[in-house]
Amino acid sequence: MGGDMTSTIPVAPSSATPAFDGVPTALRLGELSVDPPVVLAPMAGVTNAAFRRLCAEQGAGLYVCEMITSRGIVERDEKTLSMLVFADAEDVRSVQLYGVDPHYVGEAVKILAGDYGVAHVDLNFGCPVPKVTRKGGGAALPYKRVLLGRILRAAVEAGEPYGIPVTMKTRKGIDDDVLTYLDAGRIAEDAGCAAIALHGRTAAQHYAGAADWDALARLKQHVSIPVLGNGDIWEAADAVRMVRETGVDGVVIGRGCLGRPWLFRDLAAAFAGGAVPPLPTLGEVAAMMRRHAQLLADLMGEDRGLRDMRKHMAWYLKGFVVGQQVRAALGMVSGLDELDQLLSELDPDQPFPVAELGTPRGRQGTPRKVALPAGWLDDQHGGDDELAGAEIGISGG
Numbered sequence: 586m587g588g589d590m591t592s593t594i595p596v597a598p599s600s601a602t603p604a605f606d607g608v609p610t611a612l613r614l615g616e617l618s619v620d621p622p623v624v625l626a627p628m629a630g631v632t633n634a635a636f637r638r639l640c641a642e643q644g645a646g647l648y649v650c651e652m653i654t655s656r657g658i659v660e661r662d663e664k665t666l667s668m669l670v671f672a673d674a675e676d677v678r679s680v681q682l683y684g685v686d687p688h689y690v691g692e693a694v695k696i697l698a699g700d701y702g703v704a705h706v707d708l709n710f711g712c713p714v715p716k717v718t719r720k721g722g723g724a725a726l727p728y729k730r731v732l733l734g735r736i737l738r739a740a741v742e743a744g745e746p747y748g749i750p751v752t753m754k755t756r757k758g759i760d761d762d763v764l765t766y767l768d769a770g771r772i773a774e775d776a777g778c779a780a781i782a783l784h785g786r787t788a789a790q791h792y793a794g795a796a797d798w799d800a801l802a803r804l805k806q807h808v809s810i811p812v813l814g815n816g817d818i819w820e821a822a823d824a825v826r827m828v829r830e831t832g833v834d835g836v837v838i839g840r841g842c843l844g845r846p847w848l849f850r851d852l853a854a855a856f857a858g859g860a861v862p863p864l865p866t867l868g869e870v871a872a873m874m875r876r877h878a879q880l881l882a883d884l885m886g887e888d889r890g891l892r893d894m895r896k897h898m899a900w901y902l903k904g905f906v907v908g909q910q911v912r913a914a915l916g917m918v919s920g921l922d923e924l925d926q927l928l929s930e931l932d933p934d935q936p937f938p939v940a941e942l943g944t945p946r947g948r949q950g951t952p953r954k955v956a957l958p959a960g961w962l963d964d965q966h967g968g969d970d971e972l973a974g975a976e977i978g979i980s981g982g
Contacts, residue, residue, distance in 0.1 A: 612835040614752065616750070617750060622856065631651070632650065634650075635672075639873075639876060646849060650671075655686070656689045659692045678702055682740070685736070687738070690708070690739050698746075706752075708736065708754070718759075720958065728759060729965060751778050752779050756786055759955050760788065761787060783815060792947075798827060801814040819942070819946065840947035841946060843946045868933025870901055874924075903938075904940060905937075911927055914927055
């Protein structure tokens with residue numbers, strides 16, 4: 586897990602290099618160049634080393650580890666450190682940090698760089714989960730402008746000796762009445778962040794409704810650092826359209842790749858101006874499922890790895906005609922031999938269900954009022970003492 590790690594990603598001449606019709610082919614983050622400008626969003630319980638490797642085998646980009654808490658790293662929490670596992674093929678180790686205390690965040694960046702060879706750190710200010718926002722963390726924190734700036738500067742300063750670029754991810758705001766993303770962009774730029782990623786929804790929306798791409802365009806016009814767009818990218822064409830319509834420098838892919846790691850192959854082709862490869866047949870999807878399961882087994886051991894694989898089955902098979910008994914058995918699979926037998930019962934020639942193209946995947950939910958600490962909106966400054974309870978120590982979402 587530890588040891589020195591040197592980047593093999595070439596340095597780009599600018600923050601974004603156009604490939605065709607104004608679409609960038611590379612994104613520069615400090616000394617790193619991400620080509621194509623595609624980032625895998627951290628997703629709790631999903632973006633472990635196995636899934637990151639699977640996606641990276643499909644196309645280049647930047648693949649970010651599951652969210653890790655800064656306090657968990659500094660206090661050497663066993664569960665937190667166990668999540669800092671990287672595949673040998675991960676030339677650039679990228680981690681998303683959660684934190685509300687500038688000291689913990691800065692110290693965590695130093696540990697990630699010095700002990701784990703991490704080459705990029707992203708700070709999470711977009712989480713809408715009630716257990717986080719009700720303590721003032723996640724998407725609630727950017728309302729406290731001064732504290733946000735202190736956290737970002739602590740991370741940037743800690744990463745500078747190691748040449749680590751720091752980025753941040755956020756949402757539009759708490760709700761439509763309390764929008765924070767433009768101020769957050771300015772604060773990130775002033776703090777020395779290499780880029781800011783914006784999910785075009787408020788915390789109140791969670792994952793419901795449509796992402797506001799107009800907000801991405803406004804943020805892009807508001808700051809000089811690169812802006813990454815996130816939200817409602819289900820197909821490669823969506824990513825190209827987002828870039829053309831908003832001017833963002835790259836895209837962040839979350840739910841769109843669930844059960845569809847080949848989306849990164851399609852994105853690489855689209856950003857290069859080439860034709861997107863044909864949709865996979867059920868047989869090709871089954872081969873991808875088998876590869877995913879093997880990587881999980883290699884990472885966690887066969888028993889634990891196959892149990893972890895179960896949640897991916899419905900995403901992979903979404904829209905395909907699969908017998909109820911086989912589908913149910915795949916959701917309870919416990920070994921590779923059993924998986925092989927079940928996959929052999931699928932029709933390998935069944936075409937991809939085109940009706941699924943462009944449709945949401947993963948969690949959606951409904952809008953809800955954001956849980957906030959009492960009096961949270963009374964003051965935009967934000968002191969360390971009022972967020973003492975938000976500095977959680979255990980990672981994993």
